[in-house]
Amino acid sequence: MRVLEAPQKEESRSHLNPTLLPGRPYPLGAAVHKNGTNFAIFSQDATRVELCLFNSDGEQTACIALRERTAYVWHGLVLDIKPGQLYGYRIHGPWEPDQGHRFNPNKLLVDPYAKAISGDVDWKAPIFPYDLASGDDGKIDEQDSAAGVPKSVVIDNKFDWGDDCPPETPLADSVIYEVHVKGFSVRNPMVPEKLRGTYAGLAHESSINYFKKLGITAVELLPVHHFIDEGHLVDKGLSDYWGYNTLGYFAPMSRYSSSGDRGGQVREFKEMVKALHAAGIEVILDVVYNHTCEGNHMGPMLSWKGVCNATYYRTVEGDPRHYMDYTGTGNTLNVRNPQVLKMLMDSLRYWVTEMHVDGFRFDLAATLARELHDVSRLSSFFDTIHQDPTLADVKLIAEPWDVGDGGYQVGQFPVLWAEWNGIYRDTIRRFWKGDAGQLSDFANRITGSSDLYQFDGRKPYASINFITAHDGFTLCDLVSYNEKHNEANHDDNKDGANDNESWNMGTEGPTDDPKINTLRERQIRNFLATLMLSQGVPMLAGGDEVARSQRGNNNCYCQDNELTWFDWALDDSRKRLRDFTSQLIQFRLSHPNLHRRKFFQDRQIRRKDGNTVIQDIAWYNPDGNQVGDEVWNAGWNRSIGLLLNGQTLQVTNEEGKPVIDDSFLILVNASHEGVEFTLPPPLVGSNWNQVIDTENIDEPFAKVVVDAKVIVGGRSLKLLSDETPQS
Known part of the structure; x- marks a missing residue:
């Protein structure tokens, strides 16, 4: 017909x-x-x-x-x-x-x-x-x-950017904060009511002051491309909160605008970016170029399906009535088609040139690299991005998987790309949970995942390290629940991941038991400290710094309510955690030894005096001896020391002089009982100084001079420094 x-x-x-x-x-x-x-x-x-x-x-x-x-x-x-x-x-x-x-x-x-x-x-x-x-x-x-x-x-793109100057923070020096535009400010009493939950709310003075005090260098916004609520959610009285249901790749989401939806959202978005840039904060967008809101062959007709269905969507070979679905949403954009690829590139360029954003995190990015069926590092999508001068200086971050066969591609993306490191997330969770046999993998993750990124020309900052994100448990829930509790999604608790590598410490959910609550506080600090002391780029999920809970819901995509919104009424415990996180971030950023631009060589380096042989990295058993192969392969070992030599950064400053930093000794103990460590001699000075202790909830940054031995409490971490003079 x-x-x-x-x-x-x-x-x-x-x-x-x-x-x-x-x-x-x-x-x-x-x-x-x-x-x-x-x-x-x-x-x-x-x-x-x-x-x-x-x-x-x-x-x-x-x-x-x-x-x-x-x-x-x-x-x-x-x-x-x-x-x-x-x-x-x-x-x-x-x-x-x-x-x-x-x-x-x-x-x-x-x-x-x-x-x-x-x-x-x-x-x-x-x-x-x-x-x-x-x-x-x-x-x-x-x-x-x-x-x-x-x-x-129809809009007018004119906007007075004034002296807007993107911070251009190198990825190696970045701390990314994943945040939802609405959820962050919608309950903040310091933001005028009309602006709460909007772009203007995120750019409000109180919001920016919070970001600056926390110390993050970039906000990564959950999708702000215009999206719609899925029909089955509307029927249940729910709505699409995360925003992975795109209707417009050039249009900022209108519901986040306090300025109206007849173009006001465009101006307000630009004002937000300008304000964040003025505060030294970059803006990264989570973008969904793998599928659209139109679903499968039984879905609605809102745009591309009626514009030219055969162009925009990948259909089943030999059966074009049905769509290929590598995304779990019913359809997949046909990025192999030049016009579709052009649309995506035009969209990326538009957000960089007209909206001044600083980078992109690509949802289910493996889908974009599928030329035929297999994921290809030589796909036209990658080739087109790599040759585009507009995108040469922006941050490109992949979620390196999709739901299709062979879609898990962590470590497989080409140069210029960073990746959400899902292997890092899983390993760190398992290690601090106390799982056996995690030591070797833990060592790889905390030192930048060289096994994933070193051999194809990439650097440690190709690894975007995260322990939690919008999808899954919050950090508070990770230490409070063994099981997901997604009943509020009205899907019989069938949605969301079943395997979360979480541990509730003995009680499911909130408890009045002071021992459990103390252990949970310490575990949260262990996760945060590990994240900020790891080589690579840390990504902090918004709200983890104040123990935001979703009451065990690990799939809050449809919860646009107080379950996901920030609660700004902080008790002393949450304020203490926020301050701990802020100090951690500031400490990380002030020490290049904690965010190196090159991988450790794990080799001996002779000093200038020609006498002393030093290493850029060394691993120690609690008895003070360096770790041997038998320890790496032992399932029982949960305690180890890591020496980071601050004299071996192998980079120079703007004046051409070698950069020298403090050397650090990271002592981790994921066992239940305290462990005594015999310390190697400091590289500079006569003593190690304890600068972080996650066991000390009240004063974790109290500086203590330590002797030749130190006890690391059960399930805790200590950081020691030799305080090398700066060059």
């Missing part, structure tokens, strides 16, 4: 008669000119494209057929159309689902290049392109969907 025209006549949908000029095929999207707005949209298989204009009440005021077509781009310049104008598209073409074509001009479509989007999806409206009543996705639905579809917005 073919539908080449809308069932209604064009005249019945038109109340105005705008003047249409040929316009230009580039740039795609809506571009404001002095006498009107140029509209351009790509659709290779369309037979007719109509631009529909709407007033502020959502009424269609005009429907204009774009007559010009250049290289599959339909375009035209409409006179007197100004910023704030609402619009959408109706696109005609073959309705042939079995061939991958799903054109339906009855369905209003969001411009794939819309710079702003207004309104929400109404799931009760006829937004499905097929006959929903029969459930037959091969039977076209002829009802008009316009009332239930968000509208694209």
Whole structure:
């Protein structure tokens, strides 16, 4: 069956008669000119494209057929159309689902290049392109969907960036803070009520002061590309909180705007970036280029599916009616297609050049590298990014897995990319939980995961180290629950990971037992200290520094409520933890020995005097002897010392002089009982100084001069320093 025209006549949908000029095929999207707005949209298989204009009440005021077509781009310049104008598209073409074509001009479509989007999806409206009543996705639905579809917005990109200067913090020197725009400030009493939960709230003075006091160098924002709430969540009275359900790759999410959704969200986002930059804080976006909000063949038609389904989505070979699903969401974007790859690149460049963001974390990035079925390091996606000068200086971080076969690709991404190191997360959790046989892997992770990144030209900062993230337990819940408790998601507790490598210390959930609470506080400090003392780049999940809990829910993607929002009413324990975290971060950033730019060589280095042989790294047993092979392979060992030689950084400062830092001795004990360590002699001076002790909850940074032996308490960590004079 073919539908080449809308069932209604064009005249019945038109109340105005705008003047249409040929316009230009580039740039795609809506571009404001002095006498009107140029509209351009790509659709290779369309037979007719109509631009529909709407007033502020959502009424269609005009429907204009774009007559010009250049290289599959339909375009035209409409006179007197100004910023704030609402619009959408109706696109005609073959309705042939079995061939991958799903054109339906009855369905209003969001411009794939819309710079702003207004309104929400109404799931009760006829937004499905097929006959929903029969459930037959091969039977076209002829009802008009316009009332239930968000509208694209014409915007003016002009903005006074003033002297905005991105901090450009090297990745090696970064501390990343993963945070949700709304969840961070929505309950903060220091933020004006109108601004809470918005871009302006994140940029408010109190928010920025918090970030600066904490010491982080970058915020990594959960998705802010415009997204929609999934229909099954709406039916349950829930909503999409995390935002991995994208409708617009160029539009900032309108619900985070205090300035309205007719372009105000664009200006407010830029103001947020400018304010964070002024405070020395970079902005990294979590982006979802692997799938869209349109689901599988039974999903709604909101944009790409109706614009050119066969172009934008990967379909099953030999069965284009169905989609390939490497993401677990029903569809996968067809990044192999040049036009889709262009859209992604245009989006990335737009957020860098127009919105001034500093980097991207790519959700399920292994999907983007699938050329045929296997993940390929030589994919066109990587090639295109690597040759793009606009993206040369931004941070590129991969979530290096997807849900397809062979999708777990930690350590396999090419140079220029950093990766969320899921192996680091799992190892550190197991080690501090007390699992047997973790020592060797723990050693690899805390020293930068050279086994994953050293042999392909990458450096320690290719490893984004994290112990918790938005997906999974918070750090507080990691030490408080053995099992997930996701009942609030209304999915019978079936969603979320079942294996969390967590330990509740003997009681599930909150308890009044002082011994358990003390142990939990110490374990949280062990995790945080390990994270900040590890080579690589630490990522702190927002709220872990104040023991934010989700009451055992490890999949809060649909919980836009107090379960996920920051609680700013801090008791003494949470304030103490916040201050501990802040001091840890500041300590890390002040010592280049803790964030090296090169991997340890694990070799002897002769000093300038020619007499003393020193090592850049050394491992010690509690008895003071260096660790042998029999210890690395022993499942019973849970205590070890690590010497980091601050005289072997092998880098120079801006004046060309070698950088010298303190040497550190990290003593870890994941066993229940205290362990006495015999210390190696300090490299400088006559004594080691204890500078961090996670067992000391009240004064963990109290400096203590230690003798030749020191006891490290059960399940605790000590950091000793020789305080080398700085050059």
